[in-house]
Amino acid sequence: MLLPDPDARRPMEPADFLKCIDDDERRDRYSAVLERLDPLAGVIRERFFAVDGIPDLRIIKNAPKGDTELRDIVGAVFIADGLLDWFFEIDEFTRGFIDIQYPFGKWSVAKIGAMWAYAHEVFHFVRRHALVEKHFGKSRDVRHALEFDADMCAVAVIYRFVQFKENTGDELQLKMAVLKSLFFIVRAEIDQSSIKEYEGSPTHPHTAARLWDLVCKLSMLHDTGRTNPDFVNPISIQHSLVMLDMVKDLERKYLMAKNRDFESSVIGDFLCQNSELKFTRSRHEQWDEISRLIDYFSTLPREDVDNDKSIGFIVNGLFSMPSKHSDAGV
Template sequence: MQDIRPINLTPPEYLAQITDSQKREEVTSWVGEFDFMAGNVEFLFDIYVEVFTELRISDTDDVGMQGNEYAIYVNRGHIDYCYALDESVLEAVEDPNVRNIAVLPGFVGRIAFLWSLAHEFFHGARAHNTRIDSEAEKRRHERGDLERALEYDADLCAVVYIYRYLQKRARDARAEGAIPVDLSDSTIRQVAICMLFAALRGLPDASSDAGHPARVNRLVSFVAKLATVGERDEDPIDRNLTLPETRAQAGKILECLCRCEKKYQEIHGKRNGDLFFEMEGFFKKIDMPYLDAWTSMDEEQIRLSDERASLFLAQKSDQAGGLV
């Protein structure tokens, strides 16, 4: 979200440098998602989006992206990180048919990349830079809390985008005969948390330096968001997880997240932290002061991301019906 200057390569310039033909073909399709994102957001969320003018690839090994209202800058290292992600994360999903949803090679990397791209896209689409520079906001909130609130907002918007994207991918895979039965909505939500876990888990948990909430805060919020977002846009939203079926859904998604972590530790050990330990600490001592800044935003600003379930998990986890 910080101010950045246009640098480095256009997508065609970057793609021309990839010597591995399989990787070049795969990444070409990833980068091509940018061209459809504005239309997808307008269709899925019924809002008008002023299209970003540029996508650029920054020639650096650093993992990450940056964006503003005018452009998104993707680090080459971020593309490499996503491309190297292990497809085995899908083993955490209970439904064995889910393996066939990934009919494209590099499916996990594609979704992880797409979530990161959507996160930056929503920063611009929802004018977060303008808000963070607002004198009124500076008077109302500590800058650090405001930055994290806006990161949280972009996170949750991107989570919904990925969920809707996976719904479509599942329908397409069924129509193509790649899967013998329709995937249940619960399965698609589990696939989503696996993808989001893959996107974040391999990164150092030092993201707070960039204004992001801690990794465990983000992942627990993703669980809450995926549990409460309606299967269809017109479905009522159980914002506080008051319904037994919503609580049960949250439990399944959290259990899937735990299976992802178990699989990750079997392969990588605890060299990049221990998410189980982080979750235990999170639920014992809630530390999400940026939520006050987020919930004070006006209704139009938070319409896409306003689910109270994250607050519920944070403040009432002891009543969450077996979530932990």
């Protein structure tokens, strides 16, 4: 009988994936990252409606990082081991000029990177994005709005996870700790991404836009558990300015480590060129249009929305419903 090829590319349950790693140090690194994901799923269950539950997690062995995805039809999130390896590379790179041990000790950058990738894909499932696409189509603005929704929910739940873990702590310091690790993950993606135009690709916004969205979202989150979407709370404005300065400082450190000058900063250039929101306005307007439908769909059994009857929710005044401004809101 032929034995399975140990180097074959295949999806595995996390425990089985760890068992097949012969190198003890490498196995410990993977384990330290993957053990964060189940508790994170628990926070998603607590803070967001997860009517269909949380999708299963599978690790794809011997796969490039781009193979990470949600397969909605089978209810599973697939994370490529190549993506985990990339997070470790970024973590090691940052240690050359900044030591990030907070909030998760060693490999904090890699751990938050894995949590970010996992939560983003989970929220595509929990927030029923595939069903929303059935009603609104797959235009650039709709797809960008759904990516924006997954990003905002992901960073919110990571922040709440850190908040629960620490139990006490200054709001702003916790936000900065989350953003610091996420900055290097997103910044490395900007350099590697095939998306060069600030308008984004047909499916995803430019990664620099996503970074600034994270800053805005974290600024809005407060201990009340409710967001401040219009920045009427002066604390939100204060937090955004502090985190903006932190991002500028991290960008300088990143570019110096890459032997590049600050004038080459993509995220700085994007911020200047998007000062009148010419690259993000239509996506935000689309999200404003569909976000309440997403909120509503995500609370209903799948059989109640996976059919033509759900069109009636739109014409029956759904969009006049007041926003709950929960962590899911922006």
